[in-house]
Ligand SMILES: NC(=O)C1=CN([C@@H]2O[C@H](COP(=O)(O)OP(=O)(O)OC[C@H]3O[C@@H](n4cnc5c(N)ncnc54)[C@H](O)[C@@H]3O)[C@@H](O)[C@H]2O)C=CC1
């Protein structure tokens with residue numbers, strides 16, 4: 251059979267993954283027409299906005315969209331038309347943790363994947379390659395195939411591939427331009443292999459072929475959960491060690507450096523922090539826990555669950571350090587929280603540790619001033635309202651103020667908490683900040699960001715995560 255040539259791609263889901271991923275495909279494959287669709291009209295309008303006020307902030311993304319939009323990249327809410335025209339369809343919809351019913355709190359909520367799949371079956375009038383881009387539990391492709399085969403029009407045939415995404419927010423464009431690997435899982439039938447080759451040929455426009463890994467469908471699905479679980483496990487491991495450092499006087503930077511120098515361990519992803527956030531680590535580990543439990547593997551489930559429990563402990567431990575250090579009470583005290591996003595270079599706040607810390611401070615009835623360079627005010631209010639269901643928004647607004655710069659946020663405060671590692675926080679004029687604070691002035695660095703010695707010379711009392719030194 252002649253190799254399948256992909257000419258038109260549809261991506262269902264114009265979010266953090268679908269948007270950047272398919273914009274980069276459009277840039278690297280000018281011969282392919284790419285249409286990204288979503289049910290959310292506001293999101294599509296933002297992708298199409300005349301001034302490129304895109305719905306997500308990601309360094310380099312605007313340049314990619316400027317170079318391709320209206321040429322071979324289109325954003326639309328006309329899901330059916332894009333499905334009908336495409337030869338290959340990415341399903342890149344959200345797969346959050348289930349909130350109720352069987353598996354609540356652990357399992358993935360697959361209803362967005364299912365409704366996208368049902369839509370493909372209902373409207374497709376020719377054969378398609380359907381690609382799972384969303385992160386899904388192992389064997390989801392089988393359910394998709396059952397739905398597609400039971401509902402498709404006569405003469406239509408669907409090949410299903412798994413092609414999980416490994417980009418990290420904040421570096422998405424760089425990660426997509428030069429991925430460590432692209433993973434494609436397929437059934438090991440001739441048709442499955444042909445579909446796999448068709449998708450591989452799309453990536454081969456810019457990814458070296460030795461980095462395009464082809465495996466079985468179930469391995470591909472599980473590899474995505476495994477990759478996130480192992481990355482998160484490294485952070486929980488280093489954070490567990492940070493607690494020992496604080497208790498013994500060891501320095502977590504030095505420990506991470508010494509351990510990471512072993513080429514078998516490697517230096518990356520060993521940065522102690524106030525805890526990991528983001529929409530996926532916790533969700534994907536809980537998904538793995540649920541999978542393990544459903545497979546009657548309770549020890550395996552407990553092992554992975556501990557990675558999330560350690561992360562919760564780290565966030566709690568950080569809040570408690572602040573209270574303990576501020577003479578065992580923060581009631582009525584003024585604290586600046588620098589950073590609200592879950593990491594630098596993104597406006598995304600999903601599962602951000604800053605939310606948990608502020609919730610803890612609100613429970614102690616402290617006054618908080620927040621500053622983040624990219625997170626919208628409305629998002630901060632929404633996140634705090636969800637995190638503090640016992641408080642009305644009016645009550646929250648009495649205790650929380652949003653500032654427009656770091657220096658403004660720190661003015662007249664008793665303590666500063668660094669919750670996100672934004673580069674601009676490294677360049678703060680600490681002398682001016684100190685002069686304008688209530689004394690003693692405290693800095694709690696949850697991101698290993700400040701030069702603690704320099705701050706101490708100015709007069710600050712400084713506590714850095716993973717360091718047991720004197721204030
Ligand atoms: N955010 C990240 O950095 C990464 C996310 N992932 C995975 O990718 C998937 C998507 O994640 P995000 O892009 O962050 O989610 P998102 O929530 O930003 O975007 C998903 C989009 O899908 C749309 N959608 C849902 N059902 C639809 C339907 N039936 N038809 C059309 N549109 C529909 C939603 O309106 C939403 O805009 C998830 O499974 C996630 O685990 C994987 C790697 C990285």
Ligand SMILES: O=C(O)[C@H]1O[C@H](OP(=O)(O)OP(=O)(O)OC[C@H]2O[C@@H](n3ccc(=O)[nH]c3=O)[C@H](O)[C@@H]2O)[C@H](O)[C@@H](O)[C@@H]1O
Nearest residue numbers: 415416417418419485519520521523526527528530592593
């Ligand atoms: O499936 C996903 O969603 C993605 O999840 C992560 O990407 P992301 O969550 O965007 O960002 P990371 O850089 O992994 O950071 C996650 C959290 O861990 C924290 N972190 C990271 C690294 C580190 O050494 N220490 C640390 O505390 C970050 O501050 C952040 O809160 C993975 O890195 C991606 O490979 C994966 O595709």
